[in-house]
Amino acid sequence: MPKPSDLLQGTLDLLILRTIARSPLHGWGIAKRIQTLSGDELSVGQGSLYPALHRLENQGWIRAKWEESDLGRPAKIYSLTPQGRKQLERELQSWDRLSSAVRLLIQNA
């Protein structure tokens, strides 16, 4: 199995926000879901996942609550705040701009 590629700088916030936009999730779940949904192409290192979660929480884009979870015990579940939803849209737009620009460059260069 090839090693999952490193995340592009700055995309981690986008991935986290997008992942919990569907439904609130705990840290482990977020890591798993990113890996699964990307077809094992992307993997988030724990060393950056948790600091990122805490940072986003401090910025008020996500909030966390200790709740019963699918892990069979209470876990810290992260969900999107209204501001987080707006931030997600902004990040999506800028990602679209970036990726189409990169695609254009690759096709035409």
Added chain:
Amino acid sequence: MRIFRIIQRRARSLVHRSRADAELQREIEIHIQQLTKEAVAAGMTETEARARAVRNFGPIDPTKEKCRDTRGVNWIQDFTQDLHYGLRILLDSPGFTAIAILTIGLGIGANTAIFSIVDAVLLPSLPYRHSNQLVAMFNVPVKRPDAIAGISYRDFTEYRKQNGVFSEIAGNTFHDLTLTGAGEPIIVNTADVTPEIFPLLNAKPLAGRTLLPEDGKPGAAAVAVVSENLWRSRFGSSSGLVGKSIALDMRSFTVAGILPASFRYPEGAPRQDVWISVLQDPLFGPLASQPRVGLLGAIGRLKPGVPLAKAQAEMDTLSARLAKEFPDEDSGLTIRIKPYWETVIGNVRLALLVLLSAVGLLLLIACANIANLLVSRATTRAREIAVRIALGASRARIVRQLLTESALLALLGGFAGILLAVFAVRTLRPFLPSEIVQISSIHVGGSVLAFALLLSLAAALAFGLAPALIATPSNLQINIKEGSERTGKRGGQHLRNFLVIAEISLAVVLLVAGGLLLRSFALVTSVNPGFDPQNVTEAEVSLPQFQYSTPQQWRAFSNQLLARLDAQPGLRNSALAAPLPMDRQGQANLEFSIVGNAPLPRGKSTSANYQTVSPEYFRVMRIPLMSGRFFSEQDSPSHPKVAIISETLAQRYFPNQDPIGRQMRFGFPPDTNVSREIVGVVGDVRDVALSQKPGPIMYVPFAQAPLYGGEVVVRSSLSASSVAAAIRQAVYSIDKNLPVTDVESFPNALGQSISRERFRTFLLASFSALALILAAIGIFGVVSYSASQRRQEIGIRVALGAQRADVLRLILGQGAKLALLGLGVGIVFAFLLTRLMASMLYGVSPSDPVTFGAVAIILFVVAVTACYIPARRALRVDPLVALRYQ
């Protein structure tokens, strides 16, 4: 809302720090458990799976630290943590902490104390409106621009009328008058002014009015303005004083108004009690009509926007015009103007600047010392710091913590310094020379505290930064393995050596400056003044001039007084003189001419100090007779006028001639042109200041040139207080309305005359002593640190057969090398800097080889002695232990 939530969350995480940490721990634990479960599912054993999970998760502590950092309140926690930690570290090594705090405290304390004095003297603006427009004016001879003289009343009036650059000019002079009829007779310091001075200085009376222009006209009614002090102390704050009359020198003046205690002019002059028009003064009033007598000092207010240079140019033109118009009196004279503040601060300025630079140097030395202590500690702590970096502390974090530590030290030191300064200012205040203005306003105040705080913070940055940077080298492994040794040899040792050399050279500069002042002070105090002040008591008696208005009365009084003193067994040896050497009111310098010599060219004149003395004066003062004779009772008004001259006068103006029998023309105004026969030559006397070479002096018999009072001098083996009582009693028995003031033993009065020199010498000497101590501590610290680092090396040397002497030479040699380097640099700097203080020195040159040599020897001996303790310790090293060590 978002902001609100963020703040709430941050506040919560600050308050519930441990809960937040526990939750983080739990969250991470869950993640690891999930990883473990996955691995077990893949077929691993429980332990294997757990180990793999932890490995996969990666470094846990740095992750946690990063999470904490996102909380954004971390710096507060870090700060309190640093503070705790810093305090613990400081308490762990009380010796280091005490030395460090004491060192900073001494540096900052000396600085704050001196700054308090400077703050009171140099910094506050003068208490007059737009004081930068104020200038002082003097008459100076064109040939000798440093000889300042007064302006005659006529010239003053001309300048006032003709100039176009000043909005106002006022004149003033001082005279002591006797106030009677309000309790015991006292002498009041009277300012003789022209009335313009009050609006010029914006004086607002407490009651009544100040002098009006009409009061300054000739023939106006006599009115006086009294001070708040006099009003309170002599007139019981009576509300009806204005309009009443008071008696000054037995003449009646109507009180026009009362001025508040805050009004003084000039700044720094003795307390003033009464202001009258100069024309009403019993002495100066008549002299005002004599255009030869320069009796006024003048102050002017420049018109707005007129620069000093333009005003000076205009005054040059004006004085040239006056010199043409009145060649007899004004030729060769010109006017010099100076910003007023310069004349106020003038003579203490250099001394204060020297003191300020001295304390600045002292603070630098203190900082270098602390830096040294901290660098030594930082290198020994290199291992601890390396471990902390390995555990996830960022470099910035470490720097921050070290800075917190040194800031803590600096603040504690600053606090100690402020305590020291308060104590020092309180102790020093009575020793301050009285001419330093506004002594009462010297205190450690807000601005001074701010200064101290700034200093301690600057010091913290200065000496906190270097160790912080050295302590975080990039190569962690070396630090962890070899700890202090490596860094100690690389960055640290060079820096420490540099600091010690700098410290020693600064100490050399201070020691040389202190040494020069000490030497010149010793020379001044041991100088032979030309008379013997021991067992001599002086007292001032002054006669009210309206009651005692004729020379006959003055002469009669003096004869009577001397006769009464003579009648008392213990007081046989008494005389009267005016003025005395080192008189606080200054000396009288009069022009003279020598009969038989060709007249001097216009604009040139010869002058000498003048004293009128009773016959016994020379015997009482033990001034030796060189040739001719002393005065005697026969030199009375009915006999030929005689004079005695000093040796310097004889040598300077009668070179290779015998002055005895020659005639000189001179005299106290108005008898300026009296010819007198020289009957004797006496030894030189230092009459202006102990530090000033004796100049020419001419003496006349009091009976032939009486004054309205004088100084009684009595040589007696009785105690000074019983002599004083006897003099008082003798004076009161003649006239109970006569004040006797300034009764003092002569040696005391001499001591007063050098109080300024004594003060600055004392201060600078204490600074250099402090500097020496600090430098000794510095070199001791460096050498003992490096000796302890070299234990292993020394052990090997001893094991290989090195003798005690070799080891001693090794350690002492290091200290001696540092000391010699510092000495070399310091002596060069001292040589360059001490010439700036040449005018403060007496009898020694700024590059005095004795002082330089003594300083070099003292410093070298102290430095090597400071190294002897670590050298002894190195000698006791057991080679076995040393080799096993580490």
